[in-house]
Amino acid sequence: MASVSVAQEHDHAHTHEEATWKGGGSPFKASYGKLMMWYFLLSDAFTFSGFLIAYGALRFSVPTWPVPDFVFSSFPGGIHHKPLLFVTLMTFILLASSFTMVRAVQEGHRENKRGVVVWMLWTIIGGLAFLGCQAWEWTTLMGTEHMTITKNPFGTHTESGVYLMGDGHDIKEGDTFKAGESYLVHKHNGEWAPLKYKVTEGPDAGVVKEQKLGPRAFGALFFFITGFHGFHVLSGVAFLLIICLNAATGLYEKRKNGYEMVEKIGLYWHFVDLVWVFVFLCFYLL
Numbered sequence: 001m002a003s004v005s006v007a008q009e010h011d012h013a014h015t016h017e018e019a020t021w022k023g024g025g026s027p028f029k030a031s032y033g034k035l036m037m038w039y040f041l042l043s044d045a046f047t048f049s050g051f052l053i054a055y056g057a058l059r060f061s062v063p064t065w066p067v068p069d070f071v072f073s074s075f076p077g078g079i080h081h082k083p084l085l086f087v088t089l090m091t092f093i094l095l096a097s098s099f100t101m102v103r104a105v106q107e108g109h110r111e112n113k114r115g116v117v118v119w120m121l122w123t124i125i126g127g128l129a130f131l132g133c134q135a136w137e138w139t140t141l142m143g144t145e146h147m148t149i150t151k152n153p154f155g156t157h158t159e160s161g162v163y164l165m166g167d168g169h170d171i172k173e174g175d176t177f178k179a180g181e182s183y184l185v186h187k188h189n190g191e192w193a194p195l196k197y198k199v200t201e202g203p204d205a206g207v208v209k210e211q212k213l214g215p216r217a218f219g220a221l222f223f224f225i226t227g228f229h230g231f232h233v234l235s236g237v238a239f240l241l242i243i244c245l246n247a248a249t250g251l252y253e254k255r256k257n258g259y260e261m262v263e264k265i266g267l268y269w270h271f272v273d274l275v276w277v278f279v280f281l282c283f284y285l286l
Contacts, residue, residue: 037264041271044232048275051228052282055221059286062215066154068284070182074140087284090133091276094233097126098273105266108259113247116259120244123269127237134230138223146187147219153185153192155214161197164208176200183211222283229279232272239265 059065069083076086100122107115141147147154163174177183177197185195195211243265246252252259 031260034260034264034267037267041267044271045275048225048229048278051221051225052278055225055282056286058215058217058221059282062217063158064155064214066152066214066218067156067182068286070184071141071145071154072137072284074144076136084284086133086137087280090130090137091280093126093133094130094273094276097123097130098270100126101266101269105259105263108247108252108262111253111256111259113250113253116252116262117244117248120240120247120262124237124240124244127233127240127269131230131233131237134226134233138226141222145184147222149220149223150216151192152214152216152219154182154218155211156180156182157211159199159204160201161199161209164196164198173198183214185211185213225279226283229272229275232275236265236269236272240269 072087073081073083074086075082079085100119104116104119104123107119145153157177157179160177160179162176165172165174179201183195185192187193192213194213197209197211199205199207199209243261247259247262252261
């Protein structure tokens, strides 16, 4: 009898397996939509990885690469010299929106329409707040610091020296600096005004030189990669709004599938948040 029972269980398992892989069920206990979302996120992860690896390779191969503490030190309200304070606020907003997305998915599993709508609205607000912060950061870098995809006024010194101020023979010495410190070249009357300095150490001591603009790739990579991520956030906010409206009208309530569409957009939103952690690491901490 025991052998017969084992044989029956084996036949049942074999039959169930065949039905599963022939379209009779979900092989990975996930719907077709979830699987496709995971495939998309995996391919998108490869794309971001390529961009960030390229940035890292250039970052450590150029000796005059800008120092993040110097570049990203502004804060709204005219506050300056607060390294990474503003981008920390941006990161907190995005991570908080990830928490509200988790709550929306949980309420969906409970078939709580009101809870889903409320928490998704908070997620949308968080996404819009992040985009607003990014717009302010870009405006500051382009409008105040004059950084573009082709011109980068930020960089670091490769030798110690002292700034020279004035024209012609009336040159006065200003602040001293050490090798490795950051500099910023501003525009004067619409033209770039390179910093003049006198070398104080090494074989070129006493020689007057001009500090050129920083590496061009820094501005191009910053705007491209953060802009690409910002596009993902903007797309996510649009999808969140559409799904939130559908949930409010009771569309997903009728399906009785635990608001699966909310869970799928939740996967996308968590991916966007995770990517930002790596963008934050590469651009603002390295």
